[in-house]
Amino acid sequence: MQAMIFAAGLGTRLKDETTNKPKALVEVGGKPLLQHAIEKLSAAGATRIVVNVHHFAQQVMDFVKSKDWDVPVLISDESNKLLETGGGLKFAAHLFSKEEPILIYNVDILGNINLKDVLAEHDRSNSIATLVVRQRETQRYFKFDSEQNLVGWMNKKTGETKISNPDNFQGATEMAFSGIHIVEPEIFDFMPLEDRFSIVQVYLELAKTKNIKGYFDNSELWMDVGKPAQLEEARELFR
Template identity: 30%
Template sequence: MKAMILAAGKGERLRPLTLHTPKPLVQAAGVPLIEYHVRALAAAGVHELVINHAWLGQQIEDFLGDGGRFGVSIRYSAEGEPLETGGGIFRALPLLGDEPFLVVNGDIFTDYPFAVLDKPLNGLAHLVLVANPAHHQAGDFCLAQGRVSDAVVGQSNLTYSGIALLSPALFAGCRPGAFKLAPLLRNAMADGRVSGEAFSGRWVDVGTHERLAEVERLLAQGD
């Protein structure tokens, strides 16, 4: 199984840290956020990685290189301008191959066990969902009997973690350019072709200085 780390975001809410440093290289406990993903994927047996980038992306390539020192092989999908999540993945499909692949947002911190996603995909996507954080209390999707549907007002919705197993077929009919992933997922949900699971471990969407400080606290706590 191959994996793609989405690393093209500009991280404007993390300024001034991101004025001269791409968001995935912002450090928590002295380690760049993206390095936690690379090491966790390698430990899970995922050794072929694709990373997209835009803002100051060369710094990411300079830091990670070909991935050899982490025990992985890394290929890059450079974007002149950010292509949104869907457009970025679509551009990288030639590097990802014809089989389902793992996707993880580069700006989250988690101890999710990536190895559990190395399994057959029943449909077009399998999403990892988490309890709604304080900054996103409405959630994104509803999970029932292992299937994911669009969020429903009044239901116990969950938040998309930024971790998924996707089939290249999810992008059938797409064209190059910037577009979001969510509409593709919702179309697949309407056809009953998206499965999911709830994850209750450590997970932080590192979008602000406060949440970066939360990651620092989690790392200081250890186990």
């Protein structure tokens, strides 16, 4: 398994925390979020880790160079243009082997999910992508049928829906995305020509013809510390 950490975001929700440093270097428990993510992915068996950078990119690159990591950590430099999730993955394609799945991990996620279990389930399902999801309140939900196949997406606030499988969309289980997903390298063959796009759009289109699964996570701890309240909560928990 190889891995990618999405660390290029502007971190605007964290306001004062990210005025002079990137979100990836915001600390929890005495460690930058990026270090938490690299160590978790390395422990899960990643053979290489790619980190995309944009906001205060040089700071992230300097931090990566300053540590002696257990596995190679490579940089995908989006300094010139922030490419969103799909575009960021596509831009980094040349840094990955075509022989291993890619586990993608948002830098602002903290949790105790067993990533080896997620990878094992992905391998068993023979899917082109596996999305880690859980039951929690949010505005946007993926929808899955009784066999955990992705059938669509909806925004509860705006009412917007995107349907991949009309036959199974009504009554499907609504689950919130956890910022963790696994893709097969062949996914690059199905990406749009443009350079900036959301990976969610790719998943919803592919789900019409390909096997895309949800991994229903019920681990005890999951936090999106890209929000001020949860960042403070995490700091108390990891103190």
